[in-house]
Amino acid sequence: MGKPSSGGGGSAIFTTNISGPTPGPLTCGTNDWIDLGVIPTGKYIRFGSAQYGSPDKSETFQIRTNIAGQSVGSDAATLLLASSVASAKTGLLNVDYYKSNTLNIKTVVGAGVEHFWLRLKSTSSTAGSYLYSINYVAV
Amino acid sequence: MTGFQVDSDGAEDKILKGATDGTQIGNVTDRLKVIDADTVAAINALSINLGIGAANIFKFNELALTARTETDLSGVTYTVPSGKTFAINSFSGSYDAQAALYVRLKKQTGGTGSFVTILRLNMMTGGQGNSTLSYDFGKGFAAGVAGDVFKVTVEASIAKGTIFAMFTGSEL
Numbered sequence: 001m002g003k004p005s006s007g008g009g010g011s012a013i014f015t016t017n018i019s020g021p022t023p024g025p026l027t028c029g030t031n032d033w034i035d036l037g038v039i040p041t042g043k044y045i046r047f048g049s050a051q052y053g054s055p056d057k058s059e060t061f062q063i064r065t066n067i068a069g070q071s072v073g074s075d076a077a078t079l080l081l082a083s084s085v086a087s088a089k090t091g092l093l094n095v096d097y098y099k100s101n102t103l104n105i106k107t108v109v110g111a112g113v114e115h116f117w118l119r120l121k122s123t124s125s126t127a128g129s130y131l132y133s134i135n136y137v138a139v
Numbered sequence: 140m141t142g143f144q145v146d147s148d149g150a151e152d153k154i155l156k157g158a159t160d161g162t163q164i165g166n167v168t169d170r171l172k173v174i175d176a177d178t179v180a181a182i183n184a185l186s187i188n189l190g191i192g193a194a195n196i197f198k199f200n201e202l203a204l205t206a207r208t209e210t211d212l213s214g215v216t217y218t219v220p221s222g223k224t225f226a227i228n229s230f231s232g233s234y235d236a237q238a239a240l241y242v243r244l245k246k247q248t249g250g251t252g253s254f255v256t257i258l259r260l261n262m263m264t265g266g267q268g269n270s271t272l273s274y275d276f277g278k279g280f281a282a283g284v285a286g287d288v289f290k291v292t293v294e295a296s297i298a299k300g301t302i303f304a305m306f307t308g309s310e311l
Contacts, residue, residue: 010235011300046297101239101263101296139207139297 014048014098019133020118027127028059033073034118039065039110040138046106047082047097048135056128058087060121063097063134065107066114073117081105086130106139180224184281196225199305202293204236209243209294212304216290218250219310225283226309227258231273234262236300240293244306247288254290257282262302279309 018036039045045065052061063082070077082105086093097105107116118132198215219225232242240262245254260272283289291304 010237013236013238013297013299015299101237137297137299 014046014135014137016137017133017135019131021130021132026129028054028120028122028130029127030122030125032120034120034132035073036116036118036134038112039107039114039116041110041112043138044106044109045116045136046104046139048137049097050084050095050132050134052084052086052093052095053091053131054086054122054128055088055091056130057122057124057126058085058089059128059130060085061093061132062117062119062121063105064117064119066116068108068111068114071113071115073115073119078117078119079108081107195310196308197305198289198291198307199303200291201301201303203301204240204293204295204298206298207295209241209292212291212293212302215304215306216288217308218289219283219285219287221285223285224281224311225287225289226279226311227276227282228279228307228309229273229275230258230260230304230306231271231275232260232262232302232304233271234300234302236297237263238299239263239296240300240302241295242302242304243292243294245290245292246283247290248283249286250288254288254292260304282308 020034047063050061050063052059054061061084062080064073064078064080066072066078082095082097084093084095097103108114118134120130122128196217198217200212200214202210202212217225227244230244234240234242242260242262243256244258246257247254258274260274262270262272289306291306293302293304295302
């Protein structure tokens with residue numbers, strides 16, 4: 001039987017990370033959709049934590065999942081799971097989607113077509129830089 | 140007419156007729172075999188209450204979780220042998236991930252039908268950190284009779300980490 005996957009603290013849960021903006025847009029406008037990938041068939045994505053940064057303007061970072069059977073990034077084809085606002089004032093925003101197992105923020109169970117998304121919204125059309133780093137696990 | 144004493148109510152009192160303080164059955168080196176089920180049960184109950192003898196059943200295993208569905212922990216199934224009873228002394232689990240997980244001790248009465256949960260450990264409630272939980276019953280409690288089957292299952296909220304579980308008991 002194997003050793004614990006991380007030293008001292010037991011097995012890590014959220015072992016997958018996705019970060020950007022690479023290869024997404026380097027600047028955020030008023031409504032950007034970033035495809036985080038296809039939800040694995042028969043599994044769902046459970047979110048652990050994230051960091052968001054938007055030093056040039058106030059930006060809303062939404063975690064969204066496609067509705068079952070849908071695959072495009074749009075309001076009608078997705079559901080909002082969580083929303084956070086980052087700005088120069090907040091600095092780098094740390095978000096806990098797990099809260100010691102008291103939250104269960106997750107996508108739909110994948111059927112091979114559904115994606116999960118990061119959607120960026122802002123009331124300002126001024127271009128601004130941003131970053132995101134999201135930790136999750138496919139369950 | 141039997142060899143037992145009968146008093147005024149007419150019922151046999153299961154006392155040897157004519158027995159006195161000096162009545163003797165066999166000699167010192169002779170062996171007497173107890174075959175009465177009630178007597179065996181009474182002796183077992185007495186043994187449990189007195190805590191006679193160490194637990195002689197020790198079932199344990201470790202499992203790296205790969206699924207969330209309830210899974211049998213292999214190698215820990217125990218069937219109470221013919222003519223025996225089973226007392227459980229302890230049941231414990233140890234989990235190394237900060238996620239909710241159930242460890243269940245289940246019993247199948249008589250070796251047929253569904254398994255019923257008789258003990259459950261809820262590991263990592265509230266995500267308090269990696270943890271070990273244990274039920275310790277000291278002298279044990281009578282949990283099964285001949286033919287009953289016991290097993291341990293694991294049900295995880297996230298397929299991460301490794302669970303170790305064990306139970307000990309006394310075969311009487």
